[in-house]
Amino acid sequence: MAAPPLLKKLSQAVYLAEPATSAQDGVASGGAVKAPELILVSAWMGAQVRHIQKYCETYRQLYPRAAILVVRSNERDFFSSTATLTRSFMPAVDLLKARASGFTAGPQSGLLVHIFSNGGCLTIKHINDLLRQSSVKGDARPLLAKGLPARTVIFDSCPGLATWANSMRAFTAGVKSPFVKYPMITVLSVIYGFIRLWDFIRRRPPTLNRLSAYFNSPLFPSVPRLYLYSPTDALVRHTDVEHHAAEAKANGVDVRLERFKDTPHVAHARVEPKRYWGAVQELWEGSGAK
Template structure:
């Protein structure tokens, strides 16, 4: 039995999760996961999240996702986990996005059944979210993760309660996001994982895609249109401000896909818009969505402190 279980894990690192669509996976714990070396010294004493949402970077592979999943399972073994995966097709052909991310909606609503049912009015105005205990933990990586989270929030928004927060009180870790579109960075993002002949054959199409995006959204749209701008704006909009308890930006100057100045500019905008708990954690010597490799202890301590309220 142990051999068969080991073989299953090796074949599919996400085997413990239920695949609801090509982009949505769900894990509901049955027994607590054993602590790993990175989590033994920072085990949480606070109440666990009612739900953890992991919105991964574009093209993230199963073994890489599983490392974060296992770590959160060790930190909060009783918390269910919703995984939102980002793929190049979500940017190239966005029409199918609502269908792919739709299965995430009933999962969130089953855990938070009162979500978005009561519009905000002066009479029933909710308290400052920063004074509430968070119920939801979100961890998003890169622009792909930020975009997936935006898709989920749009799916959860109900016209009958347009002013109600689409999410319960939450904390969020923003790893290597959000960033503005930059041609070279965009090309690197879409060509990541391609090598040799495959990269050479795909190059013309990828350059055409990046050129179109730059013309449509960089030049004509002045950086204010397109999926990247929409995802970044949603993180700082009024709905987020009504739900968010605190956030942490994890970024670094070694990132060649999302410029560190874009992240800091977004954090500065968050300050101006009233997000008073926008923490910045700058990692030196790390690459895109690889900050955990430089200092795993610091990375997971920051993630834990974001949830537990250590500014």
């Protein structure tokens, strides 16, 4: 069994675990399918390192030769400027430039992308946009010009659309005391109202709706994807996920859905680990060059 991954902190938001063994071409445990070389984990809003570490540990067991790049998100990201987000995520972008610039989105790529919740979606959108805007120094050819050169993308508990109730639950999820929680909801409701009014004035959909649409647009790679979700998720409606998956499928994307029965938000792996990780492996193994 591979040793647990050591997450090295590159910045406040970015962490990296180097491969347990050399990152030469390899195979997944017990199979003949080329394993990922780089796994990008985009965590949910407010996720603690110790929680993300559990996913990294399983990935290390499945794919010991893969480097694991983790990007955290927090509540401020949804209210931050593009410049602030760029500074926050640039260490991840720089590492992707260094290690994934030889990849092309599709079955030959060595990049697996795993997105958690809407917070993780916002992170990946910004990273994808930064890669599309980047260029190789001294070379007129765009670097990763089509965005993340992924072979597969996993959506865990996302993407969801904007509702007042879900937004309040998301931003107060870690608050236990009612004496803190309800005043927070009051303040957040006012902010939410102003943001929705501003969107209305500018004649544009809410942030989460635009974010959801982004992943079914030509701006994001149309590679095989897996949706892991549940109708008992209190933060993201299962109907939002299923609608997104249906739209992707209609656009010609290879889509797989794994609907869990009674699992909370971003807790599907904890409740049903065998089923969860089996679906992850099946997606990767089924997406390679035929």
